[in-house]
Amino acid sequence: MSSVLYDAPGPKAKARNWIYSGIFVVLFGLVLWWALSLMGEKGQLDADKWSPFVTDSQVWTTYLLPGLVETLKAGALAMVIALPLGALLGIGRLSDHAWVRGPVGAWVEFFRAIPVLMLMLFGNALMAPRFLDVPSDTRPFWAVVTGLVLYNSAVIGEIVRAGVLSLPRGQTDAAKAIGMRKGQTMFYVLIPQAVSAMLPALVSQLVVILKDTALGGALLGYGDLLSMNRLISANYSNTIATLVVIALIYIVVNFALTTFASWLERWLRQSKKGTGAMVEADVAEVDAGGAAGVGKAP
Amino acid sequence: MFDFLDSGQYDVLGAFWVTVQLTLYSAVGSLIWGTVLAGMRVSPVPLLRGFGTAYVNLVRNTPLTLLILGCSLGLSQTLDISLGGDTFKETGFRLAVLGLIAYTGTFVCEALRSGINTVPVGQAEAARALGLSFFQVLTLIVLPQAFRAVIAPLANVLIALTKNTTVAATIGVAEAALLMKEMLENEAQAVFAVFAIFALGFVLLTLPTGLLLGWVAKRLAVKR
Numbered sequence: 001m002s003s004v005l006y007d008a009p010g011p012k013a014k015a016r017n018w019i020y021s022g023i024f025v026v027l028f029g030l031v032l033w034w035a036l037s038l039m040g041e042k043g044q045l046d047a048d049k050w051s052p053f054v055t056d057s058q059v060w061t062t063y064l065l066p067g068l069v070e071t072l073k074a075g076a077l078a079m080v081i082a083l084p085l086g087a088l089l090g091i092g093r094l095s096d097h098a099w100v101r102g103p104v105g106a107w108v109e110f111f112r113a114i115p116v117l118m119l120m121l122f123g124n125a126l127m128a129p130r131f132l133d134v135p136s137d138t139r140p141f142w143a144v145v146t147g148l149v150l151y152n153s154a155v156i157g158e159i160v161r162a163g164v165l166s167l168p169r170g171q172t173d174a175a176k177a178i179g180m181r182k183g184q185t186m187f188y189v190l191i192p193q194a195v196s197a198m199l200p201a202l203v204s205q206l207v208v209i210l211k212d213t214a215l216g217g218a219l220l221g222y223g224d225l226l227s228m229n230r231l232i233s234a235n236y237s238n239t240i241a242t243l244v245v246i247a248l249i250y251i252v253v254n255f256a257l258t259t260f261a262s263w264l265e266r267w268l269r270q271s272k273k274g275t276g277a278m279v280e281a282d283v284a285e286v287d288a289g290g291a292a293g294v295g296k297a298p
Numbered sequence: 299m300f301d302f303l304d305s306g307q308y309d310v311l312g313a314f315w316v317t318v319q320l321t322l323y324s325a326v327g328s329l330i331w332g333t334v335l336a337g338m339r340v341s342p343v344p345l346l347r348g349f350g351t352a353y354v355n356l357v358r359n360t361p362l363t364l365l366i367l368g369c370s371l372g373l374s375q376t377l378d379i380s381l382g383g384d385t386f387k388e389t390g391f392r393l394a395v396l397g398l399i400a401y402t403g404t405f406v407c408e409a410l411r412s413g414i415n416t417v418p419v420g421q422a423e424a425a426r427a428l429g430l431s432f433f434q435v436l437t438l439i440v441l442p443q444a445f446r447a448v449i450a451p452l453a454n455v456l457i458a459l460t461k462n463t464t465v466a467a468t469i470g471v472a473e474a475a476l477l478m479k480e481m482l483e484n485e486a487q488a489v490f491a492v493f494a495i496f497a498l499g500f501v502l503l504t505l506p507t508g509l510l511l512g513w514v515a516k517r518l519a520v521k522r
Contacts, residue, residue: 005414005422005440006342006432013342021345028349038377113501115461117475118493125482125489207359214361218468219479226364229371239376243368247360254359 039240049238053245063232067225068249074141074224075210078148082209083202085149086156091186093161104157111154117215120147124220140223144216148209155208159201159279163194166277196268197277203261207254214250225249300495302485313477314499320391320463320473321503324398325456331399332406333441339411342432354404362465366397370469387472394466398459405455413448414440418522446518453511457504474499 009017039045052059092104111119123146127134134142167190175185217227229246233239265278303310338350357365370393373379381396383389417440425439464475478496485492 005340005435007426009342017343020343024343024345024349038379042377044376110497110501113461113504114497115464115475115500117464117467118478118496118500121475121479121482122489122493125486125493128486128489130486131489211359211361211363214363215465215468218363218367218465219475226361226367229367233371240372243364243372247364247368250361250364251356251359255355258355258359 044238044240049236049241052232052236052238053241059232059236063228064225064245064249067223067228068253070141070223071210071213071225074144074148074213074216074222075206078145078152078209078213079206081145082149082153082156085153087160087191089153089157090160090164091191093157094164094186096182108154108157111150112158114151116147116151116212117219119150120144120216120220123147123150140216140220143220144213144222144224147216148212151212152205152209155205156202159198159205160194162279163198163201163277164190166197166279167193168277193277198279199268200261200265201279203257203264207257207261210254210257211250300488300491302481302488302491303495307484308477308481310474310477310495310499313472313474314503316391316471316473317460317463317499318503320394320398320466320471321456321460323395324402324459324463327395327399328402328406328455328459329452331403332410335403335407336410336414337436339407340414340436350407354407357400358404358408360401362397362401362462363468365401366394366465366469369393369397386470390466390469390471394463394469394471398462398466402455402459402462405458406452409448409451409455410441410444412451413444416447417443443520446520449511449515449518453508453515456511457507460503460507461500 007013036045043049089104089108092100093108095101095104120143124139124143126132126146127139127143164186171189171193172185175189180188213222213224214226216222217224221227225246229239229242232242236242269278302308335350335354338346339354341347341350370390373396374381374389374393380389381392383392421439421443422435425435430438463473466473467476467479470476474496478492481492482489
């Protein structure tokens with residue numbers, strides 16, 4: 001049986017499935033035909049709109065690849081800064097002292113509640129001569145990184161907390177039994193194991209970060225991959241083709257990351273070394289927001 | 299510190315009202331679209347399953363900014379589909395809602411699918427033993443239980459959606475983020491005050507949603 005919801009199809013069900021498939025193909029074909037004919041009418045299907053991406057290597061070397069590099073640069077830097085910051089926030093939220101737990105919890109909840117775009121705009125305002133006086137050519141980059149770090153360090157803090165909480169209680173008990181102090185328990189026993197439980201969720205978070213860099217291009221003038229659509233379609237007047245190609249690049253990069261994350265998760269589950277604790281990558285990826293999943297031991 | 303608000307130049311409440319409207323329309327739309335997608339992904343027809351999987355994986359890995367820009371530059375400006383909006387304002391709003399639904403629907407679909415997995419096999423088996431068809435099993439037995447199991451994850455999706463409506467600023471919809479950008483540019487001396495206003499606005503929008511739906515989720519959870 002292939003699913004809970006239905007039996008393996010018999011001859012009658014098979015015939016019905018063929019009919020449904022047929023109806024779907026016809027409907028899908030109609031929508032596709034309508035879209036393509038509309039695009040054809042506006043000349044968006046002409047060969048010269050699409051051929052630059054194959055024949056003209058300049059599209060790639062001047063626009064798409066540098067844009068992709070900018071996107072990856074901002075994403076990677078934000079991740080590198082947000083990781084240790086998030087780890088500190090996560091550990092702070094688990095502190096035994098209310099005067100640490102409270103403010104850190106408030107900080108995390110506050111920055112998770114605010115849209116990344118607003119944090120980027122705020123970051124941009126902070127880069128102005130009045131405050132930090134960052135040179136105007138690198139200002140968008142630092143504004144994007146500031147926004148991403150403020151938001152994602154809070155999210156990563158939650159992932160770290162979920163990772164530590166997902167460990168079996170026995171780990172803490174055993175560490176206490178051999179006389180470890182609180183700090184030792186955290187840094188020698190809990191964190192190393194939590195890291196393996198968190199890895200898939202962290203890789204998925206990278207997808208969220210890469211997608212969010214696109215905001216910087218659209219509103220702050222950062223030269224990321226998405227912002228290249230303006231330059232390319234200004235040169236070749238092929239708006240739709242450009243957007244499709246850019247979307248495909250994002251999909252390929254992010255799909256690779258997502259696949260890596262789920263491979264990592266399977267690998268960690270199978271390897272005998274871990275405790276089997278796992279932070280749900282999927283829930284953290286509800287992205288732009290949702291709570292990091294509370295890990296469940298299988 | 300907040301005296302720039304008295305000038306009457308900025309309609310903060312109006313901007314947040316647009317944010318709320320964007321959220322509500324997109325929430326209803328993506329709930330419907332997400333349910334349809336989830337239905338496809340668990341259906342016995344391989345072609346529908348394939349379409350559902352492909353759609354979710356493609357759209358989830360595309361930045362929302364690109365989807366909304368695509369609606370504006372591609373659909374509206376290049377193909378002249380304005381979704382029936384008469385003014386620039388109306389058109390932008392509708393295009394943003396379309397982009398948000400296309401994107402958020404995938405997250406609703408994934409949440410629902412995980413909810414469908416929490417329904418015990420016996421339920422569906424018993425329903426099939428009574429002679430119910432796939433569609434009846436799904437709509438009468440499985441989905442009602444699945445929905446109650448996924449209220450909390452759906453609340454997270456709704457909160458994420460509320461924050462994602464700010465992306466509509468990229469196509470000039472006059473919502474909170476766009477007004478914040480304008481105010482930050484004009485009131486350079488009051489950066490922190492402006493940020494505080496908009497941060498507070500979003501905390502006020504998202505906090506009650508999370509608390510209320512968390513309470514509802516606890517009340518409605520199917521005890522097993």
